[in-house]
Amino acid sequence: MTAVIEVEGLTKRYGRLTAVDHISFTVGHGEVVGFLGPNGAGKTTTIRMLLGLIKPTSGRKRVLGEERLSRAASKVGSVIEEPSFYPYLSGRDNLRLAATLYGGVDEKRIYQVLELVGLLGRERDRVSKYSQGMRQRLGLAQAMLPRPELLVLDEPTNGLDPDGVVEIRNTIKALGQSGVTIFLSSHLLSEVERVASRVIIIEKGKIKADGSVKDLLSRLAGGKAVMKLRTGDLDRTAQLLSAQPWAKEFTRDDTSLRLILAAQDVERVMPILVGAGIKIYEFDQEDFSLEDLYLGTVQEGHHNHAAQGGRA
Incomplete structure (x- = not known):
């Protein structure tokens, strides 16, 4: 080339x-x-x-x-x-x-x-x-x-x-x-x-x-999963997840959380939220996006990404 x-x-x-x-x-x-x-x-x-x-x-x-x-x-x-x-x-x-x-x-x-x-x-x-x-x-x-x-x-x-x-x-x-x-x-x-x-x-x-x-x-996805999460109390959901060492990486908008975590940790999310009495409306897997790659690469992407819009 x-x-x-x-x-x-x-x-x-x-x-x-x-x-x-x-x-x-x-x-x-x-x-x-x-x-x-x-x-x-x-x-x-x-x-x-x-x-x-x-x-x-x-x-x-x-x-x-x-x-x-x-x-x-x-x-x-x-x-x-x-x-x-x-x-x-x-x-x-x-x-x-x-x-x-x-x-x-x-x-x-x-x-x-x-x-x-x-x-x-x-x-x-x-x-x-x-x-x-x-x-x-x-x-x-x-x-x-x-x-x-x-x-x-x-x-x-x-x-x-x-x-x-x-x-x-x-x-x-x-x-x-x-x-x-x-x-x-x-x-x-x-x-x-x-x-x-x-x-x-x-x-x-x-x-x-x-x-x-x-x-x-593909490299980013190795062993990881992206999960979209809608609940009856997003503030409480974010608080609970941020306290878990395996669930530190997520973005948030007005209606949902987008969580990136190790594939084997996906099953740990529901029991924590159900145990706290939080209603779960959606918990689905999504594809990785360029924003995930970007946030995972730059320093700002290492922990708890409140909705930043991926500004460069």
Whole structure:
């Protein structure tokens, strides 16, 4: 597999603070890779080094075989958080302006990317009338104008409502299926799980996990079970479980607990709750998710996860 991104010993320090600490990884052609980690883990710093926006303190990085991104710039598209456009111009005219910067981008290509991101039919509308999800999709269209081989996305769903998130997810899936290599940073773990075939998890500037989603989840599941639990008293249930040394790892929302424990300990849950007089409405096994992997990898995931939403 041809390497599109090669990172070796990449480090970035700001005074005494080490934001990225000697990380190494490669991304092959056609991969869709989720880059995950808590706030301040080094995700955006890594992306900015890859894009040549900041210089590394040490280490090496190559993008499409080039250490200087300027030599491969026409083959790389990026969306860093919320893209900006001229609000009084149409989506199409904003893309026309961007096309003049790239060179070699004709009107046909503009309409191709508009169709790719699902904006055909709205291309004549002013951007001021676009929803945030539409503006994000227009940002993806702009990044795709020069037919890049690599697309780098840093939090492309920031600030979007659920409909906007779905719009961006579907667009990213379509781009990945078209053969574009995608390197994606996002705090929405469920969305990353739907589009990425591989994840890299970074914490405190160091890579903690790297592999296919399937393999990492299989490794996590070894000897463990995920149980969904709904009871008549979730507060009391959480209190009882947290007192058990074998039941320390769980998440909670308004209606249920999601418990990760050794498979042989599953049968120990019911007697404790029944003995305490707690009504049990549901106790079912579920599949492991990317959130389970994430929480089990970063430090915040070692004990009693009250619903954190998996923010990275």
